[in-house]
Amino acid sequence: MSDARVTTPSGIEVPVVVREEMAAAPSAPGVYPYTRGIFADGYRGRPWTIRQYSGFGSAETSNQRYRFLLEQGQTGLSVALDLPTQCGYDPDDPMARPEVGKVGVSLFSLSEMETLFDGIDLGAISTSFTINGTAAIIYAMYLAAADKQGVPRAKLTGTIQNDILKEYVARGTWIFPVRPSMRLIADSVLYANEVTPRFNAISIAGAHVRDAGCTAVEEMAYTLANGLAYVDELIRRGGDVAKFARRLSFFFYVHMDLFEEACKFRAGRRLWAQLLRSRYGVTDEKALHFRFGVVCGGSSLVAAQPYNNIVRVAIENLAAVLGGAQSIFTCAYDEAFQIPTEFSAELALRTQQIVQHESGVAATVDPLGGSYYVEWLTDRMEEGMRQAMGEIDAYGGVVKAIEDGWLQRRIALRAREKKDATDRGERVVVGMNRYRREGEAQSFGEVFRLDPGTAARVLEKHAAVKQRRDAARAGRALDALEAAAAGDKENLMPLLVECCHAYATVGEMVARLKRCWGEFQEPVRL
Amino acid sequence: MSAPAAGPLAGKRILVAKPGLDGHDAGAKVIALALRDAGAEVIYTGLRKSPDFIVRVALDEDVAAVGLSILSGSHQALSCEVLEGLRAAGAGDIPVFVGGTIPPQDREALLAAGVKGVFTNDAPLAQMIDELARALA
Numbered sequence: 091m092s093d094a095r096v097t098t099p100s101g102i103e104v105p106v107v108v109r110e111e112m113a114a115a116p117s118a119p120g121v122y123p124y125t126r127g128i129f130a131d132g133y134r135g136r137p138w139t140i141r142q143y144s145g146f147g148s149a150e151t152s153n154q155r156y157r158f159l160l161e162q163g164q165t166g167l168s169v170a171l172d173l174p175t176q177c178g179y180d181p182d183d184p185m186a187r188p189e190v191g192k193v194g195v196s197l198f199s200l201s202e203m204e205t206l207f208d209g210i211d212l213g214a215i216s217t218s219f220t221i222n223g224t225a226a227i228i229y230a231m232y233l234a235a236a237d238k239q240g241v242p243r244a245k246l247t248g249t250i251q252n253d254i255l256k257e258y259v260a261r262g263t264w265i266f267p268v269r270p271s272m273r274l275i276a277d278s279v280l281y282a283n284e285v286t287p288r289f290n291a292i293s294i295a296g297a298h299v300r301d302a303g304c305t306a307v308e309e310m311a312y313t314l315a316n317g318l319a320y321v322d323e324l325i326r327r328g329g330d331v332a333k334f335a336r337r338l339s340f341f342f343y344v345h346m347d348l349f350e351e352a353c354k355f356r357a358g359r360r361l362w363a364q365l366l367r368s369r370y371g372v373t374d375e376k377a378l379h380f381r382f383g384v385v386c387g388g389s390s391l392v393a394a395q396p397y398n399n400i401v402r403v404a405i406e407n408l409a410a411v412l413g414g415a416q417s418i419f420t421c422a423y424d425e426a427f428q429i430p431t432e433f434s435a436e437l438a439l440r441t442q443q444i445v446q447h448e449s450g451v452a453a454t455v456d457p458l459g460g461s462y463y464v465e466w467l468t469d470r471m472e473e474g475m476r477q478a479m480g481e482i483d484a485y486g487g488v489v490k491a492i493e494d495g496w497l498q499r500r501i502a503l504r505a506r507e508k509k510d511a512t513d514r515g516e517r518v519v520v521g522m523n524r525y526r527r528e529g530e531a532q533s534f535g536e537v538f539r540l541d542p543g544t545a546a547r548v549l550e551k552h553a554a555v556k557q558r559r560d561a562a563r564a565g566r567a568l569d570a571l572e573a574a575a576a577g578d579k580e581n582l583m584p585l586l587v588e589c590c591h592a593y594a595t596v597g598e599m600v601a602r603l604k605r606c607w608g609e610f611q612e613p614v615r616l
Numbered sequence: 617m618s619a620p621a622a623g624p625l626a627g628k629r630i631l632v633a634k635p636g637l638d639g640h641d642a643g644a645k646v647i648a649l650a651l652r653d654a655g656a657e658v659i660y661t662g663l664r665k666s667p668d669f670i671v672r673v674a675l676d677e678d679v680a681a682v683g684l685s686i687l688s689g690s691h692q693a694l695s696c697e698v699l700e701g702l703r704a705a706g707a708g709d710i711p712v713f714v715g716g717t718i719p720p721q722d723r724e725a726l727l728a729a730g731v732k733g734v735f736t737n738d739a740p741l742a743q744m745i746d747e748l749a750r751a752l753a
Contacts, residue, residue, distance in 0.1 A: 173636070173637035173638065173639075173688055174637065176637070177637045177664070179637070184666070185636075185637060185664070185666060186637070188636060188690040188693035188694055188697075189636055189637050189638075189688055189690050192688055192689045192690055193688055193689060257639070260639075260641075260642070261639050261640070262638070262639015262640065262641060262663045262664070263637075263639050264639075301640075301642070302640075302641075302642040303642050303646075392738060393720075393736065393738060394738055426717075427717060427718075427719050427720070427736075428717075428719050429689070501642070502642065502645035502646070502649065503649070505642045505643075505645065505646050506645075506646050506649045506650070509646050509650075509741060510741070513740040513741055513742065522738050612662045612663055614660055614661075614662040616645060616648050616649060616652070616658070616660055
């Protein structure tokens with residue numbers, strides 16, 4: 091046997107054999123600190139939600155795809171928004187024009203939200219919005235759309251991502267400086283707790299820092315650090331941690347190391363419960379529960395020999411289930427280079443259904459529990475996470491680390507290391523840097539093409555909405571929003587909901603808030 | 617931070633830019649770090665820059681090459697705006713390279729529009745630097 095060192099992708103050295111005495115047995119499922127899961131009956135009680143991310147172009151085309159996915163047995167909708175909506179620009183803004191309807195649907199005002207959910211009962215589905223910089227606005231718009239459908243707000247279920255801290259570090263759809271952004275998040279979370287008690291008003295996400303290059307251990311550590319920063323801000327805005335912590339949820343990527351990924355979730359789940367208990371004295375069981383959604387794919391998918399990605403997604407899907415995820419999104423195999431086609435999107439959905447109904451992994455709670463390797467690796471990962479969180483604390487906390495660009499720089503250096511390891515062939519990617527057939531014609535299957543007329547139609551609708559709305563009502567609503575944002579006392583959510591009802595646009599609301607708060611100045615440190 | 621004095625790109629000033637609203641900057645930063653290690657003096661714009669802004673920086677800083685990183689699918693429109701801006705300013709000879717999520721079927725159109733080279737994330741950094749060094753020699 092070779093005596094070369096073997097490490098996980100996070101750099102944890104793996105023994106040839108893990109012996110019984112090297113790992114302690116965890117508590118039972120459903121029992122603090124929840125290493126084996128937050129529910130005593132695991133997926134027997136409730137299977138995970140299958141939630142595919144989709145949406146592109148106009149509200150009309152996205153509405154058609156949603157109806158298709160619901161008919162195919164999907165249990166939740168996930169809305170992708172175009173970059174202008176995410177960054178707070180109206181479609182007619184010069185910064186927005188080339189990107190209207192490109193990576194998601196344009197939701198410039200309530201009119202588009204109404205079209206998006208036309209014929210879909212908002213009281214009967216759960217909807218997840220990948221939205222951050224303008225999350226409070228999109229949530230307000232969803233409430234307004236429910237009001238229009240006559241659905242009681244308390245019946246609404248779903249999630250807005252609403253995690254701005256990781257946007258500064260990795261995903262880049264920030265708008266305002268860090269501190270007013272934190273206030274906007276706290277306002278939306280506290281308001282949601284009252285008005286839509288079954289809606290997750292924040293999904294604290296590690297997926298994007300992971301995609302930007304950091305390890306599984308760092309992904310979890312940075313995400314929990316951000317989570318604690320939100321807890322602190324929510325308490326500052328008057329929230330009761332035992333109450334709002336019940337509605338905090340998380341979101342991660344799964345990459346290819348099956349055991350490291352499954353153990354990442356086991357370690358993170360127990361670390362979060364321990365942190366809430368030790369730092370804030372939380373004892374409420376539901377508040378200690380670490381609930382998370384997962385994406386399988388992302389940067390682990392490669393364009394070389396793209397059909398190999400189907401196999402990767404299936405393995406990642408398995409890791410997410412073995413880690414106890416509450417909802418899972420499987421990427422389509424062509425996601426590495428284009429918006430998925432209907433064929434590839436259906437295949438991604440079927441992958442989950444095969445894992446759920448044919449593989450048997452959901453038959454018993456935490457089937458990996460008690461494996462010497464799994465329990466040992468879970469312990470090692472928790473140690474690594476605590477160490478990475480300690481480094482942020484030592485720097486002065488996550489907000490300072492972001493404002494200074496310290497965390498951004500660390501992640502850029504990690505991305506460089508990972509790229510170098512791939513180029514050198516130390517990190518094997520089958521079909522790309524190993525077993526690549528030279529001169530092979532790359533096959534990409536069917537190509538998805540956006541309708542080139544999309545942007546023009548969005549612009550027309552935008553002009554029409556501004557033309558036909560009650561301009562005086564929209565103006566009054568925007569004035570009231572600006573006045574409240576200038577102070578620190580009032581919760582901004584009711585004002586945003588009124589702006590949406592008045593068909594004020596996302597760009598208009600953001601412009602008013604920028605007048606009060608300014609814009610984030612990106613620290614560019616390499 | 618000081619750049620190494622030697623390397624295949626020693627003495628070259630290169631602009632790495634993020635046009636449009638796309639916020640994925642891991643690739644741009646990896647490229648910027650690799651170019652610096654290859655001896656280049658690198659200017660990185662940060663996120664969300666308009667093509668006009670990028671053209672202005674390229675001219676003001678008298679750069680030898682411009683690299684655009686685009687993962688939002690808007691590569692054709694944004695690259696063309698930068699190319700046209702450079703040409704309009706009489707700087708059409710500054711080579712423009714594009715990286716990001718570029719579907720293979722879009723590569724030819726970018727090259728036809730005047731982009732000098734297209735690099736996607738499976739291209740080894742060493743290969744990219746060689747190509748760049750040859751183009752800028």
